[in-house]
Amino acid sequence: MVRSLSLREHVGSQLRSLCVAVGLADVETPVSILTLLLGAAGGRSMGDPPIWASNVSDDLTPVEFSIAVDEDGSPVLRILVEPIADGSGVYANNRVALRVLTVLAEQYGLALDAFSEVRSLFTPSEPCGRFGMWFSVILRRYAAPDFKVYFNPAARGEEQASALVSEALTRLGLDTAYGLVSDRSVRGAHRMLTVVLSEKNGRRIFLKESYRGFGAFSARFIELDQDEVTRLDTIFHDALGQMSVAGDIDPR
Numbered sequence: 001m002v003r004s005l006s007l008r009e010h011v012g013s014q015l016r017s018l019c020v021a022v023g024l025a026d027v028e029t030p031v032s033i034l035t036l037l038l039g040a041a042g043g044r045s046m047g048d049p050p051i052w053a054s055n056v057s058d059d060l061t062p063v064e065f066s067i068a069v070d071e072d073g074s075p076v077l078r079i080l081v082e083p084i085a086d087g088s089g090v091y092a093n094n095r096v097a098l099r100v101l102t103v104l105a106e107q108y109g110l111a112l113d114a115f116s117e118v119r120s121l122f123t124p125s126e127p128c129g130r131f132g133m134w135f136s137v138i139l140r141r142y143a144a145p146d147f148k149v150y151f152n153p154a155a156r157g158e159e160q161a162s163a164l165v166s167e168a169l170t171r172l173g174l175d176t177a178y179g180l181v182s183d184r185s186v187r188g189a190h191r192m193l194t195v196v197l198s199e200k201n202g203r204r205i206f207l208k209e210s211y212r213g214f215g216a217f218s219a220r221f222i223e224l225d226q227d228e229v230t231r232l233d234t235i236f237h238d239a240l241g242q243m244s245v246a247g248d249i250d251p252r
Contacts, residue, residue, distance in 0.1 A: 007038065007042050030139055064081075075141075076138060081134065081135050097133040115149060128158075136150065168193055
């Protein structure tokens with residue numbers, strides 16, 4: 001009888017191939033980061049149902065890979081992961097995510113000041129929604145990994161989402177920026193607040209808005225800086241899966 005691969009083994013093999021494809025000299029460091037982020041979910045057999053139905057990917061697994069292109073044409077490999085606990089819920093997943101982040105901060109010298117200022121808003125004792133935190137790992141040739149964390153604005157309920165984001169931006173010194181974002185928002189869009197953790201990039205805060213309609217999918221990436229919106233980029237996927245880009249997309 002052939003043994004079924006674990007999720008860790010399966011996606012680890014995929015990641016190694018992607019690292020080689022984009023020209024990364026170090027393959028094992030990305031794999032070790034992914035192993036850490038997967039947590040208990042990584043040991044699950046590919047033949048078993050997911051321990052937690054993650055919205056990171058279409059097949060409910062808690063990991064997704066993508067490749068972007070920098071302004072100079074260099075490829076950028078991106079890993080999106082939802083750390084999973086024991087399948088009991090978002091609260092347990094958040095606890096795992098925080099433990100993982102502590103390890104990553106020690107290993108890579110991550111700047112957690114912005115994260116710490118808003119963390120309590122998005123990690124209540126009884127969280128709502130289908131996720132609490134997602135992590136993004138950005139890999140470039142000849143560079144240390146970059147990290148981002150995605151918070152769920154609906155962590156305290158959909159009806160509190162706008163107020164939660166507004167309070168988070170106030171804590172981050174971006175009081176006026178939320179009004180500017182609201183003026184440009186698309187009705188019915190799903191939002192995520194993104195905090196960049198890598199110190200070399202400084203304090204960078206994004207709002208990601210995604211929305212669907214008529215079989216198409218669009219996502220907007222809005223970077224906030226003090227009292228202004230400094231970037232507003234849009235990716236549009238039509239019903240046939242073709243992608244177009246408006247603005248200067250920055251995969252960091």
